[in-house]
Amino acid sequence: MSSTLLEIRKRYGEISYDVLFKEHSRLIYKLIINFIRAKNINLQNTEIDDVYQEIALKIFKNDHISRYDEEKSSFITWLNIICRTTTIDYYRKKLRWMESVLSEDGPAPVQGPDALFSLPAGVLTDRQAEVITLYYREGMVAGEIARSLGISPRTVRSIKFQALDRLRAHYGAAAPLPEHGEPEEPARRHVS
Numbered sequence: 001m002s003s004t005l006l007e008i009r010k011r012y013g014e015i016s017y018d019v020l021f022k023e024h025s026r027l028i029y030k031l032i033i034n035f036i037r038a039k040n041i042n043l044q045n046t047e048i049d050d051v052y053q054e055i056a057l058k059i060f061k062n063d064h065i066s067r068y069d070e071e072k073s074s075f076i077t078w079l080n081i082i083c084r085t086t087t088i089d090y091y092r093k094k095l096r097w098m099e100s101v102l103s104e105d106g107p108a109p110v111q112g113p114d115a116l117f118s119l120p121a122g123v124l125t126d127r128q129a130e131v132i133t134l135y136y137r138e139g140m141v142a143g144e145i146a147r148s149l150g151i152s153p154r155t156v157r158s159i160k161f162q163a164l165d166r167l168r169a170h171y172g173a174a175a176p177l178p179e180h181g182e183p184e185e186p187a188r189r190h191v192s
Contacts, residue, residue, distance in 0.1 A: 017060050024079065028052060031083040041091050042168065055086045123170045128163035131156055 021028075032051055036043050043051070059065065059082060068078055119129050134140045134148065142153040142160075149156070 017056075017065065020059075020065065021056060025052075027076070028055060028079065028083060031080050032087055035084050035087050040169075041087070043087075043091070043094075047090070047094070051083075051087050051090045054090055055083055058082060058086055120167075120170055123166055124163050128159055128166070131159045132163045132167075135160055 029048070029052065032048055032055075035041075036048070064082065068075070072078075073081075119132065124132065130149070131145060134145045135142075140148070142156040145156045146153040
């Protein structure tokens with residue numbers, strides 16, 4: 001058991017979920033914020049709170065405290081892995097939801113060939129622009145695009161994700177970073 005968990009056990013007699021989250025809520029927020037910053041994930045403050053709750057539920061529901069093994073990893077590493085995987089799961093769920101909402105509306109009716117659809121010049125590769133155009137302007141799905149371009153549907157989805165990521169960066173669509181006692185930028189190690 002890590003020294004942190006041992007200290008909690010000494011101080012309170014046992015490790016409870018309540019004590020764990022009271023003692024480490026700032027650390028959990030810091031781990032979430034550092035991860036979304038490093039991966040440039042677009043989450044609002046309320047969504048970070050949702051991720052925190054998901055982490056608490058995951059630890060409680062799966063009884064992670066009793067399964068923690070100090071010989072396998074330190075407490076912070078263990079907690080960081082749970083925070084990272086939960087954040088990734090939350091973000092993927094959000095992306096799936098956003099795609100389903102967009103696909104429910106169907107493609108927007110276009111009055112002219114380029115009336116509502118234009119891509120900024122120089123932001124996307126030719127292949128990315130082609131995939132985005134086929135997906136959003138022509139209303140094709142990944143399988144249809146894959147057949148027309150002679151690539152796999154998985155490659156189409158990957159290209160689409162990369163293109164949307166570039167477009168978000170170009171338009172500054174990343175959310176402002178949360179103000180939950182933001183952690184300072186970690187110092188980078190210099191290798192000689």
